[in-house]
Amino acid sequence: MSVALAWGRTPRRLRHRLRRLVSDAGTVVLSVVLLIWWLLPVYNMMLIALDPEGDTEFTGDIWPTAPTLEAFRGVLFQRYWYLQDFWHQLGNSFFIGIMTMALTVLIGSVASFALGRMRLGKGGAISTVALLIYAVPAYFLVIPFYRLMHGYGLMDSLWAVIAADVTLAIPYALLILQWYGRLIPMELDEAARVDGATPGQVYLQIYLPLMAPALAVVGTSALLTAWNEYLYQFMLLSSPGNKTVAITLATFFENEDTPWNYPVAASLIYALPPIALFFAVRRFIAAGLTLGGVKG
C-alpha cells in the first residue's frame, strides 16, 4: 500500500530516473558493441603476432594460449631473414612520410594564402580546376605516373613516391585550408599591411600562426596518406636500399608459406607512428574539422 502510494506520489521523478537508466544502459551496450567493432581487427593481429608459430588460423584459438613476444623481438632486432633491413626500411618510410607532410603543408599553405588572402585574379578558376581534377581518383593515375617517372628520371627514387603522395594529399589540404582561412578576419592582414608588412611577412607572422589547427589537420592527413599508400611505392621503388616497410609487408603477405607472426608484428610496429601523431594532435583535429571542415 505504502509502496503504491510512494509510486503514485513521485511518478514523474521515478519515471525520469528510469528513463535515464535505460538510456544509460543502452549507451553502455552500444559502447561495448562499438569497441568490439573498432578493435576486433587489431585483436586478430595481436593474436597472430603473439603466437609462437604464427598459425592461430589452424589451431582455431580465439585467445592467446601461449603468448610470446618473440615475433616483436624478431622484428626489432632484425632476427628474421625477411626483415633484416627493417630499421633501414622504416627510415625510408619515415623520410617519405615526413617529406610528404612538410611539402604538403608548405605548398598548400602558400597556395591557400595566395588564393584566399591575396585575391589572385584567376584564383577562383585555379581552385575550381584543382577541385575538378580531384574528382579523378589517385589510383587511376598510377599507370601514366609510372611511365612519366621514367621520363622525369625519378624511377627507383624516394622522391618519386614523395611526389605521388604530395599529389594525392594536396587537394584535400587546399580544401581544408581555404575553408579554415575564411575564419581569420581580413582586418588583421589589412592592419599589418598599413604598418608596412610585405605579403611574405603577413604570411609568416599572421597567417601561419593563426592557421595552426588547420595545418595540423593537413599535416596529419598527409602522413596518413603516405602511410596508407603502398601501390606507388611498390611500383616505383625497386632497389633493396630504397625499399620501404610497406613494400616488404606487401611481398610478405603475398607469400603464403612464411610464418605470419613476423609480418604481423612488423605491421603493428609500422602502425605506431601515425597513431602516435594522431593522438599528439587530436585536439587540433577536432578544432580544425569543427571550424575548417564544416563551417565554411
Add this chain to the structure above:
Amino acid sequence: MSSTQPVLAAGPGALNRPWRPSWHRHLHGPELAWAIAFIVPYAAVLVAFVIYPIAYGFWMASSPSLYAQLFASDEYWDAVVSTVLYVGIGVNTTMFLALLLSGFFMRRRWWVKAMLVVSMLPWALPAQTGFISFHWMMVYWGFLNSVLEKLFGIYGPDWLSHYWLALGANIVASTWKTMPFWTLILLAGRMAIPRDLYEAADIDGATGVRRFAHLVVPLLANLYLVCTLLSAIWMIGDFNTPNLVSGGAPVGSTEVLATLGVEYLFDHGKPELGVAVVMTALPVLIPLGIFLIRRLHTREVQL
C-alpha cells in the same frame, strides 16, 4: 532549407560576415610577384603530376580498339557490376551509419568522449595493417570462423569464396576504415547546430526520432550530400580495400575498376588496356565532380 539558413548564419558571428574584398582588387608590381611566387609551387605540382599524367593517360588510351576489346570482355563487365555494388552499397551504408554514430557521440558521458578517440583508430591505422587483418579473419580457418565455432558451435562458410560474402567483406572493411572520418565531420556539423534550436525543439515536444527527422536531417542535408559525393569519388578510386581484403576472390569476380586496371598492367603486361579501364569511369566521375564543386560553391550560405 533556405528558411533555416539565417538562423544558422546568426550562430558564430565572425563566420558569416560578407566577404570583404582584400587590400587590392587588382594586384600589381611586387604584390603580383608575391602572389605568383606563392602559387607557383602548387601550379607546378598540378601540371607535372596531375594534368600531364591525365593528358598522357588520354594519349595512352586513345585507340578505339582498346575499348572494343574491353567491352567484349566478361571480366570488364564483372568489374563494372562489382564497382557499382561496392560503391553504391558501401557509400550509403558508411554515410548513414556515420550519421547515426555522430548522434551517439553527442551524448554527454565521460566514456563517450574517451570513445571518440578510440573510434579514430581504424582511420589512423595503415590500410595494409587493417585490411590484411580483415583478410585473415575471413579466410576459411580464420578468426571469424573460429569464433563462430567455439562460441556458437556454427561451422562458418568460406567467406572469400562466395561472391556476395566476399563483396560484403570488402564493404564491411571499407566501412570500418572510413566511417570514423565521416563520423567526425558529421559530428562537427551537428555541434555547429545552435543549442537553442535543440531547446526550441524540446519545448515543442520533439525529441528522439522526431528531433532527428525534423531538425538534424534538414540541417545536415547539404553537408551529408557533399560528404556522400566525396566519399563516392574516393571509393570509386579505392584500390586498397578490394585488393587486400578479397583480393578479387572468388576467381576475380570482386575485382573493381581500380584493381582491374592495375592487374592489366602487372599480370597481363597491357598498360594501355589498364588505362582504358580507368578512362571508362570518367563519364561518371566528371559529372560527380562538377556536382560536388557546385555544392561546395554554395557553402557560404550553407551549414
